[in-house]
Amino acid sequence: MGSESRPSAKIVYGERGYVLEDVPHLTDYIPDLATYPNPLQDNPAYSVVKQYFVNPDDTVAQKIVVHNNSPTGTHFRRAGPRQKVYFEPDEVRACIVTCGGLCPGLNTVIREIVCGLYHMYGVTRVLGIEDGYRGFYARNTITLTPKTVNDIHKRGGTILGTSRGGHDTSKIVDSIQDRGINQVYIIGGDGTQKGASVIFEEIKKRGLKVAVAGIPKTIDNDIAVIDKSFGFDTAVEEAQRAINAAHVEAESVENGIGVVKLMGRYSGFIAMYATLASRDVDCCLIPESPFYLEGKGGLFEHIEKRLKENGHMVIVVAEGAGQDLIAESMRSMDHQDASGNKLLLDVGLWLSQKIKDHFSRRRKMAMNLKYIDPTYMIRAVPSIASDNIYCTLLAHSAIHGAVAGYTGFTVGPVNGRHSYIPFYRITERQNKVVITDRMWARLLSSTNQPSFLSNKDVEEAKKEEEPPTQLLDGDTSSLVDHTESDGPLGNGGL
Numbered sequence: 001m002g003s004e005s006r007p008s009a010k011i012v013y014g015e016r017g018y019v020l021e022d023v024p025h026l027t028d029y030i031p032d033l034a035t036y037p038n039p040l041q042d043n044p045a046y047s048v049v050k051q052y053f054v055n056p057d058d059t060v061a062q063k064i065v066v067h068n069n070s071p072t073g074t075h076f077r078r079a080g081p082r083q084k085v086y087f088e089p090d091e092v093r094a095c096i097v098t099c100g101g102l103c104p105g106l107n108t109v110i111r112e113i114v115c116g117l118y119h120m121y122g123v124t125r126v127l128g129i130e131d132g133y134r135g136f137y138a139r140n141t142i143t144l145t146p147k148t149v150n151d152i153h154k155r156g157g158t159i160l161g162t163s164r165g166g167h168d169t170s171k172i173v174d175s176i177q178d179r180g181i182n183q184v185y186i187i188g189g190d191g192t193q194k195g196a197s198v199i200f201e202e203i204k205k206r207g208l209k210v211a212v213a214g215i216p217k218t219i220d221n222d223i224a225v226i227d228k229s230f231g232f233d234t235a236v237e238e239a240q241r242a243i244n245a246a247h248v249e250a251e252s253v254e255n256g257i258g259v260v261k262l263m264g265r266y267s268g269f270i271a272m273y274a275t276l277a278s279r280d281v282d283c284c285l286i287p288e289s290p291f292y293l294e295g296k297g298g299l300f301e302h303i304e305k306r307l308k309e310n311g312h313m314v315i316v317v318a319e320g321a322g323q324d325l326i327a328e329s330m331r332s333m334d335h336q337d338a339s340g341n342k343l344l345l346d347v348g349l350w351l352s353q354k355i356k357d358h359f360s361r362r363r364k365m366a367m368n369l370k371y372i373d374p375t376y377m378i379r380a381v382p383s384i385a386s387d388n389i390y391c392t393l394l395a396h397s398a399i400h401g402a403v404a405g406y407t408g409f410t411v412g413p414v415n416g417r418h419s420y421i422p423f424y425r426i427t428e429r430q431n432k433v434v435i436t437d438r439m440w441a442r443l444l445s446s447t448n449q450p451s452f453l454s455n456k457d458v459e460e461a462k463k464e465e466e467p468p469t470q471l472l473d474g475d476t477s478s479l480v481d482h483t484e485s486d487g488p489l490g491n492g493g494l
Helices: 106-121 170-180 190-206 232-251 269-278 299-310 347-360 374-382 383-405 423-427 438-447 455-465
Strands: 002-006 010-015 018-022 059-061 073-079 094-098 126-129 142-143 182-188 213-218 255-264 284-285 313-320 368-372 409-414 415-423
Touching: 002 182, 010 073, 018 415, 073 190, 073 409, 094 106, 106 126, 106 182, 106 383, 142 284, 170 190, 182 190, 182 383, 190 213, 190 423, 213 383, 232 255, 232 269, 232 313, 232 374, 232 383, 232 409, 255 269, 255 374, 269 438, 269 455, 284 299, 284 415, 284 438, 299 347, 299 423, 383 409, 415 423
Parallel strands: 018 073, 094 126, 094 182, 182 213, 213 409, 255 313, 255 368, 284 313
Antiparallel strands: 002 010, 010 018, 059 073, 073 415, 126 142, 409 415
């Protein structure tokens, strides 16, 4: 196999188009590090496991549906415990930080990192960094033990606090160095992971024995490569309550319309899956699929048709949908939050008013509209069972990787197998609903709504999603951007 260096990653080429996008290791820049037997081999809880340690050569394929003559494709290093580790329990001083917006499961990840380090590897010194990145140099830390985090998974939010911005690389690494921290666990979205990548590069530059592990967090499920993000299942489940309330309100009055705004700045996964799960939604609007109001095939025509047929209607709209329709005079294009995200206007309020204005002009047809925005309620709830389990696996994968000397990586499931993924792969683009895939077609069929797309729009969307057909020598570009699956849980089409 040949290999090639690249910032924050190692690319290894094999036969039949095999490409391993590996993650950095402490020994890449600190040679001759001592290794130690993994203490798990003496842990009675794991003595019954037939093959607990992961084969060091195991990798996970990013694309599992291939033709018999197609290249093997991109792989990532499989997550899991290794027989040899690069930290002794007594020398580990770990820290955990949460950044960005709230998301169900944050406390669960914190709890499982603390308990996993303690119970699996005998690590007793874990610090919590308060209030995001700036907490490294602006706030005190708190000591985390299995006892102090025992019940936090039952609460929403994060016990460490969170914030946007505040990323001063030099100050952060100075703090890490001054406090003697040698394992850093960073929980946050793509902006946070970009920051983690920069922190890793500075640590590498200084030659410090510090492992940096990221746990990707976004309630919108817009992080690329991984199957889905933690908190997503909880968000979809909680969104059902809002949709059900809107449906009850709508069907209880004459020509009732329930409008529900859900999360999704750039990706409409929550809106799409909540719509498919609900079965009560008559129209779903997401950022990836443009729509229009007036004229044949427009939203107003669909509303009138559905009201005449059923006497009521439920509309789900993702927060990032329809922003191009909002008048420029109402938009603040240059306004951003501390993380650099564009501040969006409330499309739910705007759309509700547009619908009211339309029907006020049509005096022959009465209309009653109720608008529900459960955004902050959904973000703040504790995670459900499936997300709690998922958060545990993410935390353990991150621990196993850091203890084994891997660094500059994030963790997540790829086709159902947890993997170590280079930072740049999850920050180079956002995961989005593909409107030419079958999952979106299922939604259109379920709601019986118009697609709002012209033939030209469909053809352009298909061209954007067409994968390269030829593997160039020494080039991974044709393996990086595969066609999307039918949804965050993998291929949904049989």
